[in-house]
Amino acid sequence: MIKNVKIISIEKKTVSDGYLEIDGKIIKKVNKGEPPIETLNQVSRVIDGKGKWLLPGFVNTHTHVGMNLLRGYSDELPLQRWLQEKMWPFEAKLDRASVAAARRLALVEMLKSGTTTFLEMYHLFMDDFAEEIQDVGIRATLMRSMIGLCPTEEQEAKLKEAKEFALNWHQKAEGRIQTMLAPHAPYTCPPNFIKRIVEEATALQLPVHMHLAETKKEVDDHINEYGLHPVHHLDELGVLKEVDWLFAHGVFLEDEHLEVLQSAKSVAISHNPISNLKLGSGIAAVSKWQQYDLNICLGTDSVASNNTLDMVEEMRMAALIHKGIERDPTVVTSIDALHMATLNGSKALQFEGVKGIKEGAEADFVLINGNQAHLQPESQLFSHLVYALNSQDVTDVYVQGVALMENKQLLTLDEEKIIYEANHEFRQVMSRL
Ligand SMILES: [Zn+2]
Incomplete structure (x- = not known):
């Protein structure tokens, strides 16, 4: 569960402070306010999304x-x-x-x-x-x-x-x-x-x-x-x-x-x-x-x-x-x-299950650090997302309910090694030209 987060629905053009419950690949619940105590006790992990915005990837x-x-x-x-x-x-x-x-x-x-x-x-x-x-x-x-x-x-x-x-x-x-x-x-x-x-x-x-x-x-x-x-x-x-x-x-x-x-x-x-x-x-x-x-x-x-x-x-x-x-x-x-x-x-791209931040949709979304000067004042978020956002503001990435990046750290790719190897391979190609 991600609680205490600003949830952005592009279809409904709404922003609400609330929580998102994920069950396997799917968004099980999207709701305003605080999650009920009994749900909090049932979920395997709770992430505090304070200061973050949640929207489709x-x-x-x-x-x-x-x-x-x-x-x-x-x-x-x-x-x-x-x-x-x-x-x-x-x-x-x-x-x-x-x-x-x-x-x-x-x-x-x-x-x-x-x-x-x-x-x-x-x-x-x-x-x-x-x-x-x-x-x-x-x-x-x-x-x-x-x-x-x-x-x-x-x-x-x-x-x-x-x-x-x-x-x-x-x-x-x-x-x-x-x-x-x-x-x-x-x-x-x-x-x-x-x-x-x-x-x-x-x-x-x-x-x-x-x-x-x-x-x-x-x-x-x-x-x-x-x-x-x-x-x-x-x-x-x-x-x-x-x-x-x-x-x-x-x-x-x-x-x-x-x-x-x-x-x-x-x-x-x-x-x-x-x-x-x-x-x-x-x-x-x-x-x-x-x-x-x-x-x-x-x-x-x-x-x-x-x-x-x-x-x-x-x-x-x-x-x-x-x-x-x-x-x-x-x-x-x-x-x-x-x-x-x-x-x-x-x-x-024919991913019918990927249909935004709503119940029953596949849980593909990103979190954005909204606590930055260029994203204030904290209103008109749809304007900020298009005219002020920087891609470096993305902190977390989820696909099918699985975190692929958390707090800007990639979890399934070794970034340093990949950058090193890309340069090595570039030099190899140039030497063959
Ligand atoms: Zn092309």
């Missing part, structure tokens, strides 16, 4: 943490050159040890900044990572990403690997792992390959994740080659109505594309404002997206284009940038941004 709906050693490796290049000249050559030199070190570094960073769930879209050593997630206790949606710029046999071999991975790990680790199929993007996957992937996803009843309309060049090239915007092309291929989709970016989506997406089976879009800014891709029209029946969530993308996995920063950027670009302070409210950073994300 952050959900990062688009990243590639296998790339975590590429932080700062290349800044200030356009997407195509950045990928072809810097990212892909470096990645070609990654091996099992360096990818594992990169991912452990990401797990440390994510947990310390209050992320309880994330999506990993990557092609290397996915089984190793799923095993690690099983041990570490964090929640993740995993997929073996596929690039289809290769002969059909090679495409099919990738698809086979992706399917096997998805089947092996779907709903494993006590339900903390979900899987999807993931064509990388329309500019790296020919239409027939996307169709094949969606065919398999339909048979397996899995959602599909894909980069979409991230840069103007990519969209213009698509129109030149096929005569259609990628969204219209997907529609024409008949794949939008077959499966649940989670797209990343969507920087170049106009009303006519949003209408098509709204009429699809179900569409979530991961807004990645910092990555889009850093790569000079542009600014997605999120306040326009909000006029459609689409689930809008947030992602950091990889640290090669962000350069952190900090969802608090991403949330603040999402809340600020649209106000500036539209010269309208009323768009993307703090409540909108909090939904995008938490509950919309767990829905997009």
